[in-house]
């Protein structure tokens with residue numbers, strides 16, 4: 141399959157089977173990630189792989205977060221947690237922030253987003269499902285996640301990648317045509 145075909149085939153997968161993800165496959169994802177483009181070869185990314193007991197701690201943090209965030213929506217909390225319990229592995233991607241250099245920090249975030257996307261695409265090729273989450277159980281903007289990871293303040297959390305074997309085959313969401321999003325300058 142061509143690169144363009146993989147790009148189009150990749151989907152956000154949110155429902156997983158109980159089959160664990162082989163460590164060799166997780167390593168292949170991380171290997172793909174570090175080949176992402178990055179300015180001045182700062183290689184500004186860091187990856188936190190969460191499984192086993194660490195995943196239990198993540199679930200506890202997510203439960204607290206969801207209960208605080210949605211106090212009047214117990215069904216939503218319960219359903220979100222059910223989704224989380226079924227995720228075999230999580231990879232949290234961060235970007236190094238450069239003190240006193242907001243441009244470099246911003247470029248580092250861009251590069252780490254490329255790394256997250258590389259993982260997502262590589263997952264597709266390895267027969268794994270993946271979704272990049274920030275909101276809800278993604279916990280990206282919740283300090284509990286930073287504490288759990290013992291992630292220093294000079295690393296910005298850009299995404300939580302949920303990885304496993306797909307238990308769904310979603311239809312591709314409709315896309316606007318690129319012409320609607322493009323300005324051709326002469």
Ligand SMILES: Cc1cc2nc3c(=O)[nH]c(=O)nc-3n(C[C@H](O)[C@H](O)[C@H](O)COP(=O)(O)O)c2cc1C
Nearest residue numbers: 150151152154271272273274275276278299312313
């Ligand atoms: C930066 C970013 C953040 C996202 N956050 C979430 C999220 O919090 N929850 C979620 O269900 N999906 C999240 N997604 C996945 C998108 O919803 C998904 O990519 C979109 O619906 C398009 O579907 P597709 O990826 O199958 O083409 C996120 C994607 C990106 C790139």
